[in-house]
Amino acid sequence: MNNHESTNEGRLAISLKNVAVAYSQKSGLFRRKDYWAIKDVSFDLFHGETLGVIGRNGVGKSTLLRLLAGIIDPDKGEVLNYGVVASLLSLQVGFVQYLTGRENAILSGMMLGLAKQQVLMNMNDIRDYADLGEFFDQPVHVYSSGMRARLGMSVAVYANPDVVLLDEVLGVGDVEFREKSAATIHEMCQSNRSVVLVSHQPAMHKKLCDRLIWIEDGCVRKTGDVDSVLSEYMHYFEKTRS
């Protein structure tokens, strides 16, 4: 997991320039209406940093992660990728019900961009990380949702992209596993790779992030060090509530 050299530190990984994204919604028989989830967002992501994204529900945080992952193209502006592989640390990518945990790990790992050989080489680690016991060789449809999430998490951890995009995935499984995944994420943030972390928990941003971006209504409201952005965000929140 530690093959990311530190020589890249401080270099640009991805930059967003005046990016806007619209979803078209059906409104009538042949009519479609555009809804702008992101209106104007610009920022740079550097190698090795952990960038936090904060904002209320529905302000376009998930859309932002999809842009960074290259899943969608912007409708305006541009996303410049300086040769990095960015992927969402998503759980349960393409699980097939009647395949075993092991078979699903291969398929899911391949969908996350690993060669089959790489997954097979890491199979013991994936199995140990998921810690499912003999369930690892049983079909996924007998798993509980917690067990499924554990398998997903362990495949995602070993998929090892340059830029990890995290969307509030920490509440997975039982207490023990939650601690394990929190430790892994902590480790990722400390390591030389870039992490973008979307979360509603200021405590987590404080603990893990180097910088913070506050998104409000599809635009960047403020960028800067964690403490100053957080305090302004909290302040704004108090004001709107009262």
Place this chain on the structure above:
Amino acid sequence: MNKFRHYFSLVMQKSAADLLTEARRGYLGVLWWIIEPIIYMSVFYLIFVVVFDRGGEDRVGFLLTGLVVWKWFSAAILQSSNSISANVGLIRQVYIPKIVFPSMAIMSATMKFFIVFILLVGFLVLSGKTPSISWLSIPLLISIQWLLMLSIGCILSVLVPFLPDMKLIIENGLILMFFLSGVFFDISVASPEVKTFLYLNPMVGIIESYRNVMLNGVWPDWIFLSVVVVSSLLALLVGVYMLVRYDRQFAKVL
């Protein structure tokens, strides 16, 4: 090139997984790959050979050849046209070039077709057909049909997410095509005007080619096959262009 290899192996892995899934779902397991097509063919045999007494002297072989080939086509088109919409969850989570999805659908349909096709050949040989030299063109016919399906599947897979209503049109269009493709009647008995119209459906000529080759020991119509190849390649070009053009748009419309 490396990427191409990766996505190709992903297509193979997923198609194999689909086959396994089907086998593990029921109690009969792998047997379903054989039982299902036998049931399917028996139904049509019962209706068109026993009840209506249709077809010439080779009627059972005539009917089964048409059915096997048609079933491959309709399964491949139905699944590939749906392939991008059906994988919304995946498409929203991870970037995969979208051409992978129709290819996967066609590959799973093809794997199942091979099993059934081997059964068909076994049946024909057991019922007294001796393989003739023309059988050498069977792999070519299969490849041409595969190319035709891939080109149609790619185009439809792009259209369905944007126009979900297409799904119903495709389903019913396939039913219509099935009845007009000469699976259970001989096209050559139709009047010339009707015939020209029917031949607009490429599957008519393809099914006829399989029958000529496998039942009558005659070489297929090379000119017709060349026309199918050229038009499929053109359509494939359009389909791949559309898939690339809208590659990173699907997660927004689905």
